[in-house]
Amino acid sequence: MKILVAVKRVVDYNVKIRVNADNSAVDLANVKMSINPFDEIAVEEAIRIKEANKADEIIVVSIGPKENQETIRSALALGADRGLLMQTDEETQPLAVAKILKYVVEAESPDLVILGKQAIDDDSNQTGQMLSALMNWPQGTFASKIDLMDNEVNVTREIDGGLETIRLKLPAVITTDLRLNEPRYAKLPNIMKAKKKPLDIQQVSETGIDIKPRLTTIKVTEPAQRSAGIKVSSVTELVEKLRNEAKVI
């Protein structure tokens, strides 16, 4: 049993982000970057599966510039076995990411691919689904519980109405939701050991994959400032305002 986990390097969730001067993107100069929290959950889940003796190997893949090695190393420190950087300095949108992942999946033939349901920078929530379609594999998105069996996996999904449990045939793609697990802290000795784990680098440009962006960013702006709230004196007044002013009911 082999698990492939995809991780993205994003602005750390603690950072208060700012739009750059020409309103073209978020300012990334001297900003702390970390592993996407949903992807960290994916890594943690893979490690738990391995610790339960249900998997033999965890491969971590990341797509992006050479700095992504740090992101991969942090996943290796948590307990993944080896890393792969698909290196590119180009912007990669979800379809491009899914295509690169397809390439990696075909080369590595994992039984299971786990990735975050979305990245906290662009919040696309598309890559897992696209990968599943490209591979023609079953998908279990927004997982809050994963129960692995021989050749099958039960995935409990967080859906609007509550929880839904589905059974997928392996190989499959699973995307993680927030409540799947709580990632551990890396043990400090493992951070040292992670330096010695194998990390391969492959240039995306050499794969022949078309990663050309399909979307163009026109403008990036800060959200509008929230205006002050008001106090209402009664429920009747509240209902009246919701109906006539806010027009939400």
Added chain:
Amino acid sequence: MANYKTPLRDMRFVYNELLDPEQIQALPGFEEISSDLVEALLEESARFCEEQLQPLNRSGDEEGCHFDNGNVTTPEGFKEAYNGFCEIGLNSLTSDPEYGGQGLPRSVATFAEEAMCGANFSFSLYPGLTAGAIHSIELYGSDELKKTFLPNMVDGSWSGSMCLTEPHCGTDLGLCRTKAIPQDDNSYLLSGTKMFITAGEHDLTDNIIHLVLARTPDAPDGIKGISLFIVPKISVTKDGSLGEANGVSCGSIEHKMGIHASATCVMNFDNAKGFLVGNLNKGMEAMFVMMNNARLGVGIQGLGVAEASYQGAVEYARDRLQGRALTGVKNPDEKADPILVHPDVRRMLLTQRALIEGNRALAAWVAFELDVSHNHPDEKRRKQANDFIVLMTPVVKSFMTDCGSEVSNIGMQVLGGHGYIRENGMEQYVRDARIAQIYEGTNGIQALDLLGRKMPEHFGRNMRPFFHAVRNYIYAKEMNYELKDFLIPLAKAFGRLQKITAVLAQRGMKNPDEIGTASSDYLRMLALVALAHQWARMAEIGMQKNKGDDGVFYQAKIDTARFYFERILPQTGALFATMMAGAKSTMSFNDDAF
């Protein structure tokens, strides 16, 4: 309020730019310690301290430790935090890999220690005392003792304590009365009472390994008759498992001004089985080696708590709107300006900052020399590093804890009444910081150790590495016109320090009270010069990088250096005058008139 964030940016600056990471990596044993590894280690350590230790800081202070019939319970959440702390290895950073430690350089571990103290001072004491005990056993214990006790202490399942103080003796340990009676099986039975024992009893670990100073029946009087013993709370059987309870009990815990979540215990030893560590009657030597290491750690406590206070003060000064700037309205949209605009508030914040960053730089230098003194292949270089540490240990312990107290008091002042009430967490820093000036050898004793012992020892040899480093820096940079605002006052203060050193050495030979009277002022002056040296170096780096990437950080280095040289270093002038005045007014005062 009071939301501590590890100052990783400044730590990275100190490690990568003030220290030389390549020199650290060149030391045998540290070949794998690359800069990016250090970065990853510190980031994860910082994350744990901020997310797991900090939330327990104020709750631990409010709840305190509980004592019930000999049992001590730590505040809620401490046990889980302790387990997590050991799980990720924060307790064993510098311990010997042979016993399960990570063997990291002290110059790296120091930053992690700062983060622990900044996030939760009280918590840091439990693993801190264990680290001290481990260090003593590593250095002086027999192989058998090491094998029996170290693996479980290094992985954190057992903790340690240092039992020195007795009800009638603290500073003067020669008066120690605890008895150790030799037995046929090479062990000893210890009886006596120890007090102010940090982490003497608690519920974090299955066993507590006490290191106890005691006296055998035919030992000589005074300090030369003290030996060091290992006394486990629960005896350890031959196969390493836990046996019966030893004759060790906790009589009570103290009610203290601060560090409420740290159990400060009265420990009773009643025919408790113990084992000699090192040689008979040489207990103080073993203690001193351990204490040199621990004293740097105590200095770091002062630094950590100071940083936490500074962060709270800055946050408040930005948000709190009161009054208008003296030179005109700065914040026209509101009814008042943030108090950050007021000169006296800025004076307070910059004083905090200049002392904190200066101390961080100095501590890193001392930690680096500590690594050199252990790991450098050249014996001459090791000795030189050791001389430096011997001199700087009392300086770091004393000055950095004095600053911990000064700076946390300033932080409270910035918040005014909101600093004095408990809810905002600022007064806790003041109360917690205060102990560090007292324990592990009071700051007065540190000063006496510096001027009365470390300075004259080997005809002043201990002074050389520090004095030469400062002198060489001044000589090397004196033609650098851009640095003149820093070098001239540094050279002036250094000159004063050299002069007063010579004066005191001479006066001290005739009258030891001259040394005793001047010692605290001397220590502070030496520390202020040491910080000036660091600030000149930091400003120099700042000037090379303030136009580039992250220029704001480097410009702030230059500007803080300027503040230090203009507004803090001049204290050396007053200290010089105070010391020159001599001992007479202090010592001739009529005792009955007090």
